[in-house]
Amino acid sequence: MGKIPAHRSAVTLRDVAEQVGITASAASMALSDSSRISEKTKTLVRAAAAELGYVPSSAARALRNQRAGAVALIVPNTTRHVFGHSYFMHVLTGVSSVANDRDTQVLVSTNSDEANGLAAYERVMRSKSADGAIVTSAAVTDPYVERLSQSGLPVVLIGNFPYLPDSITVGIDDVAAEAAITRHLIQVHGTKRLMHVSGPLDHQTAIDRRDGFLAAVAEAGLLESSLVIEGDFSEDAGWQAVRSLGQGIRDIDGIVFANDDMAFGGLEALTDQGLTVPGDVAIVGFDDFGLSRLTTPSITTVSVPAEDLARVATERLFDIIDGVSDGPAHQHLPVSLTLRSSCGCVPKGAQPHR
Amino acid sequence: MGKIPAHRSAVTLRDVAEQVGITASAASMALSDSSRISEKTKTLVRAAAAELGYVPSSAARALRNQRAGAVALIVPNTTRHVFGHSYFMHVLTGVSSVANDRDTQVLVSTNSDEANGLAAYERVMRSKSADGAIVTSAAVTDPYVERLSQSGLPVVLIGNFPYLPDSITVGIDDVAAEAAITRHLIQVHGTKRLMHVSGPLDHQTAIDRRDGFLAAVAEAGLLESSLVIEGDFSEDAGWQAVRSLGQGIRDIDGIVFANDDMAFGGLEALTDQGLTVPGDVAIVGFDDFGLSRLTTPSITTVSVPAEDLARVATERLFDIIDGVSDGPAHQHLPVSLTLRSSCGCVPKGAQPHR
DNA sequence: CTGAAAGCGCTTACAG
DNA sequence: CTGAAAGCGCTTACAG
Numbered sequence: 001m002g003k004i005p006a007h008r009s010a011v012t013l014r015d016v017a018e019q020v021g022i023t024a025s026a027a028s029m030a031l032s033d034s035s036r037i038s039e040k041t042k043t044l045v046r047a048a049a050a051e052l053g054y055v056p057s058s059a060a061r062a063l064r065n066q067r068a069g070a071v072a073l074i075v076p077n078t079t080r081h082v083f084g085h086s087y088f089m090h091v092l093t094g095v096s097s098v099a100n101d102r103d104t105q106v107l108v109s110t111n112s113d114e115a116n117g118l119a120a121y122e123r124v125m126r127s128k129s130a131d132g133a134i135v136t137s138a139a140v141t142d143p144y145v146e147r148l149s150q151s152g153l154p155v156v157l158i159g160n161f162p163y164l165p166d167s168i169t170v171g172i173d174d175v176a177a178e179a180a181i182t183r184h185l186i187q188v189h190g191t192k193r194l195m196h197v198s199g200p201l202d203h204q205t206a207i208d209r210r211d212g213f214l215a216a217v218a219e220a221g222l223l224e225s226s227l228v229i230e231g232d233f234s235e236d237a238g239w240q241a242v243r244s245l246g247q248g249i250r251d252i253d254g255i256v257f258a259n260d261d262m263a264f265g266g267l268e269a270l271t272d273q274g275l276t277v278p279g280d281v282a283i284v285g286f287d288d289f290g291l292s293r294l295t296t297p298s299i300t301t302v303s304v305p306a307e308d309l310a311r312v313a314t315e316r317l318f319d320i321i322d323g324v325s326d327g328p329a330h331q332h333l334p335v336s337l338t339l340r341s342s343c344g345c346v347p348k349g350a351q352p353h354r
Numbered sequence: 355m356g357k358i359p360a361h362r363s364a365v366t367l368r369d370v371a372e373q374v375g376i377t378a379s380a381a382s383m384a385l386s387d388s389s390r391i392s393e394k395t396k397t398l399v400r401a402a403a404a405e406l407g408y409v410p411s412s413a414a415r416a417l418r419n420q421r422a423g424a425v426a427l428i429v430p431n432t433t434r435h436v437f438g439h440s441y442f443m444h445v446l447t448g449v450s451s452v453a454n455d456r457d458t459q460v461l462v463s464t465n466s467d468e469a470n471g472l473a474a475y476e477r478v479m480r481s482k483s484a485d486g487a488i489v490t491s492a493a494v495t496d497p498y499v500e501r502l503s504q505s506g507l508p509v510v511l512i513g514n515f516p517y518l519p520d521s522i523t524v525g526i527d528d529v530a531a532e533a534a535i536t537r538h539l540i541q542v543h544g545t546k547r548l549m550h551v552s553g554p555l556d557h558q559t560a561i562d563r564r565d566g567f568l569a570a571v572a573e574a575g576l577l578e579s580s581l582v583i584e585g586d587f588s589e590d591a592g593w594q595a596v597r598s599l600g601q602g603i604r605d606i607d608g609i610v611f612a613n614d615d616m617a618f619g620g621l622e623a624l625t626d627q628g629l630t631v632p633g634d635v636a637i638v639g640f641d642d643f644g645l646s647r648l649t650t651p652s653i654t655t656v657s658v659p660a661e662d663l664a665r666v667a668t669e670r671l672f673d674i675i676d677g678v679s680d681g682p683a684h685q686h687l688p689v690s691l692t693l694r695s696s697c698g699c700v701p702k703g704a705q706p707h708r
Numbered sequence: 709c710t711g712a713a714a715g716c717g718c719t720t721a722c723a724g
Numbered sequence: 725c726t727g728a729a730a731g732c733g734c735t736t737a738c739a740g
Contacts, residue, residue, distance in 0.1 A: 010482065012733060025712065028735055036710075055480035059422065060733030062413035063716045070461070070483075085443040085644075089434070096464045100474060105483055107424070108462050110450045120454060126409035128364065129424075129459055235648060264648065271650070290439075291645070294589060294618065296625070366717060379728065382719055390726075414717030417732045 011052045019048040058105075062128070070105035071095070071317060072130035074121040076137040076144070077110060082203060082233050084261060086289035087306055088136070091158065094310025095134055102318060104131075125153050132317045134158060134310065140202050154320040156313045160204050160330070168320065170313040170331045174205055177302045177335045178212030181284050182256050184300075184337060186220045189282050189344045191254030193225045197241040197266065199233045199258045206233070209258045209286060231262050238262030242269035249273065253281055260285035260292040263299050267342070278344035288338055297341030305333055365406045373402040412459075416482070424459035425449070425671060426484035428475040430491040430498070431464060436557065436587050438615060440643035441660055442490070445512065448664025449488055456672060458485075479507050486671045488512060488664065494556050508674040510667045514558050514684070522674065524667040524685045528559055531656045531689045532566030535638050536610050538654075538691060540574045543636050543698045545608030547579045551595040551620065553587045553612045560587070563612045563640060585616050592616030596623035603627065607635055614639035614646040617653050621696070632698035642692055651695030659687055 017027035022041065030037045030045035037045075048054075062068050073095050075088060092108070099106045107130050109121040122144065124130050132154030137145045140163065149155050149167040157164070160171040185191045196213040199206030210228060217226045229244065231237030238257055242249055242265075249270070257263035263285035270277055277283055277297055285292050285301040292299035316327060339345040371381035376395065384391045384399035391399075402408075416422050427449050429442060446462070453460045461484050463475040476498065478484050486508030491499045494517065503509050503521040511518070514525045539545045550567040553560030564582060571580045583598065585591030592611055596603055596619075603624070611617035617639030624631055631637055631651055639646050639655040646653035670681060693699040 010733095013735095014733080023712065024733080025735075026710085032735085053480070055477060057417070057733050058481040058483040059413050059416035060716090061735085063411070063417050063718085063732090064734045064736090066716070068413065073462075080443075080447075085439045089439040089442060092462065093464065096462065100464075105478065106462050106464075108427075108446065108450065108460050110447065110454075110460075123409060124459065126407070127412040129412040268648075268650065294622075296622065364717095367719095368717080377728065378717080379719075380726085386719085411717050414732090415719085417716090417734085418718045418720090420732070 010057070011054045012057070013054070015052055016045060016048045016054050019052065020044045066128075068105075068128055068131045069103070070107050070130045071099055071314065071321075072107045072109050072121060072124050072133040074124075074133050074135045074137070074148075075108065075110045076135075076139065076142055078139055078142075079137050080110070082139075082200065083136070084233075084289065086291075087287070090289065090306035091134075091136055091310040094307040095314045098311050098314035098318070104318075122148065125151070132156070132321045134313050134317060140204055140207075154317055156317045156320070158309050158313050160208060162204070166329075168316060168329055170309055170316060170333065172304060172309070172335050173332045174208035175212040175215065178209040178256065178258070178286065179216040180212075181286070181300070181302055181337055182213050182216035183220070184339075185254045185256065185282055185284060185343060186216065186222065189254070189278070191282055192222060193252050194222060194254045194256060195226065195241075195245075195252050196228045196256045197231045197238055197258060197262050198228055199231060199262075201230055203233075206230075206258055213256050231258065233259050233261060235261045235265035238265030238267075239269045240265075242266045242273075249275070249281075255281060255283045257283065257285045260287045260289065260299055260301055263301070263342070264291065264295060267295060267297075267299070277342055282343045284343050292338075293340065295342075298346070300340045300343035300345060301338050303336050303338045305335065308333055364411070365408045366411070367408070369406055370399060370402045370408050373406065374398045420482075422459075422482055422485045423457070424461050424484045425453055425668065425675075426461045426463050426475060426478050426487040428478075428487050428489045428491070428502075429462065429464045430489075430493070430496060432493055432496075433491050434464070436493075436554065437490070438587075438643065440645075441641070444643065444660035445488075445490055445664040448661040449668045452665050452668035452672070458672075476502065479505065486510070486675045488667050488671060494558055494561075508671055510671045510674070512663050512667050514562060516558070520683075522670060522683055524663055524670060524687065526658060526663070526689050527686045528562035529566040529569065532563040532610065532612070532640065533570040534566075535640070535654070535656055535691055536567050536570035537574075538693075539608045539610065539636055539638060539697060540570065540576065543608070543632070545636055546576060547606050548576060548608045548610060549580065549595075549599075549606050550582045550610045551585045551592055551612060551616050552582055553585060553616075555584055557587075560584075560612055567610050585612065587613050587615060589615045589619035592619030592621075593623045594619075596620045596627075603629070603635075609635060609637045611637065611639045614641045614643065614653055614655055617655070617696070618645065618649060621649060621651075621653070631696055636697045638697050646692075647694065649696075652700070654694045654697035654699060655692050657690050657692045659689065662687055 013024045013027050017024045027045050030042045096106050109124050134156055135145055136158045149164055157167050157169045161167055161169055194217055198210040201207055217223050229241045231241055257266055263283055267277055275281055285299045288301045288303035292301045367378045367381050371378045381399050384396045450460050463478050488510055489499055490512045503518055511521050511523045515521055515523055548571055552564040555561055571577050583595045585595055611620055617637055629635055639653045642655045642657035646655045
């Protein structure tokens with residue numbers, strides 16, 4: 001009693017206004033630099049706001065403006081296992097940086113368990129906690145992605161969703177990229193008997209990369225001598241795929257793994273069997289989220305610009321939220337081939353240590 | 355005109371109430387299961403809400419209740435580099451799972467650049483976008499952590515902050531853990547000339563782990579023959595530390611790396627120089643965020659329960675928000691030693707493939 | 709030009 | 725017991 005609680009004393013616009021001797025309305029206009037308010041008053045109000053440490057209430061603003069001032073990053077739990085931690089950190093970083101520039105909060109919805117009937121991220125949108133969403137799911141079978149993208153709410157998907165032609169997407173051309181790296185193996189390193197270890201084929205990314213592999217192999221007339229094994233993007237799956245061939249692995253001279261994690265596992269399995277990489281078998285991965293340059297040998301891979309994808313997707317999302325709806329519905333960002341040792345490009349030991 | 359926009363038609367409590375023929379007030383009470391409302395009306399209201407797809411406006415609720423219904427996970431950008439992606443995904447997962455159970459949103463503030471004077475996360479709190487914050491910074495020098503923890507706002511820190519005795523923290527006992535794993539190297543594997551590669555010594559974690567190492571070495575009477583090199587938790591630093599000794603590395607028979615990433619780099623450097631691990635030199639790491647079991651040899655390490663830390667911290671945060679302020683100010687969760695090949699425990703090749 | 713009311717969507721304290 | 729007003733903190737359309 002008599003003591004002012006240190007933290008519960010939220011400073012409101014009214015406090016600022018009173019200090020200057022005007023109404024909250026006027027103070028509001030002053031802070032938004034309205035031409036109705038004199039420069040003198042504006043200066044006074046700004047000073048008072050700074051002195052009192054005024055920060056607008058996000059709730060009041062959201063309610064009044066009918067805008068949350070937040071975007072949601074939605075991560076279906078299955079996706080996390082499929083794409084790994086680094087991918088999401090890159091995406092989160094990209095989303096955050098764009099959102100920060102717009103003074104917008106980032107809400108992460110991992111949908112840990114879809115216990116409550118309504119998917120966690122559906123609630124986020126319906127409660128208007130966020131003005132729009134970035135979705136990173138890739139499972140072809142995820143019904144929520146479809147619902148969300150058709151809800152009319154501002155949503156941008158990262159990846160490719162050919163079965164949702166009306167959605168807005170930002171991705172890479174997985175087919176072309178996987179074809180390109182496969183061609184590299186064939187044309188530069190002369191591999192003739194290739195294996196592809198794919199991702200889970202209920203994921204568009206996995207489908208596309210496999211198709212890219214098959215296209216490159218077919219155009220080189222090597223379809224007959226090639227094979228595809230389905231994995232699940234995990235390091236373990238790469239290991240299993242190599243092992244599953246038994247001694248047959250010795251007939252293979254090139255392996256295109258659909259991501260780096262599987263390449264790590266495959267590399268381990270090959271080494272365990274006394275095969276050298278790239279000497280006996282050349283291998284390549286996909287993603288380049290940070291580990292592929294650290295293995296021995298380092299992994300040749302396709303560098304996916306995850307952070308840029310997120311950044312572009314978020315900018316697109318803001319455009320949609322703001323009613324700017326031009327721009328291509330489906331965008332592809334360029335990727336680059338990162339040539340390292342595992343394909344035979346950089347001689348072992350010759351590469352600088354990072 | 356005449357066409358009802360599909361998505362902007364937010365259903366409010368008033369819509370629900372009208373359908374039942376009561377006031378919004380009554381509908382509100384019905385949905386919150388107030389004893390003032392008859393069972394019959396409650397049933398009607400619930401049905402109407404379900405039919406119309408009513409979800410309460412988070413902004414209106416927040417404004418009225420003076421509660422955001424969200425917690426913030428604050429990640430100073432320096433920290434991300436220091437602890438890596440996996441650590442944050444574990445923390446995020448832990449925070450999300452507890453927040454989900456409480457129907458609370460998770461807001462991630464990465465404070466990408468502290469351009470706007472006020473740190474991004476200070477704005478989050480001041481604008482009442484979140485009711486409390488989990489902070490994962492570890493830099494001893496971070497002034498914001500101190501300000502935030504002394505702001506009176508509900509804040510729980512993950513880690514140890516001895517210089518902030520009034521803060522609420524959840525961490526592990528880094529000193530004891532590093533001492534324990536060092537003792538393991540000495541007592542079980544008989545190492546006599548030990549090196550410690552520490553983290554950046556302006557981080558409490560780095561200081562504590564170094565102190566743990568020194569304590570164990572001292573109690574074994576090996577202080578004379580031991581040395582400490584400061585790293586920065588990066589894989590590269592581990593590599594550099596080993597290299598920096600030149601041929602002197604051949605006098606070392608045990609290395610305690612302050613985290614796994616540095617152990618990876620160190621392992622590579624050792625192997626490059628023709629030294630075998632654990633044959634010539636036994637090494638151990640710290641963290642166990644997923645990669646240490648995949649290297650060859652796999653890395654013996656201290657398993658840090660990052661997700662549990664986050665979970666406990668978040669539960670604590672909710673208690674504080676709810677005014678429950680008992681419980682220890684500084685909590686330590688137990689850690690476990692995970693014995694693998696790099697210390698010499700599991701004979702090479704004998705371990706099952708993950 | 710400027711003052712001050714209305715209203716965003718809730719919840720609960722108050723009046724009847 | 726129950727109906728309906730008041731008010732959370734903003735912003736802007738409206739009245740003067």
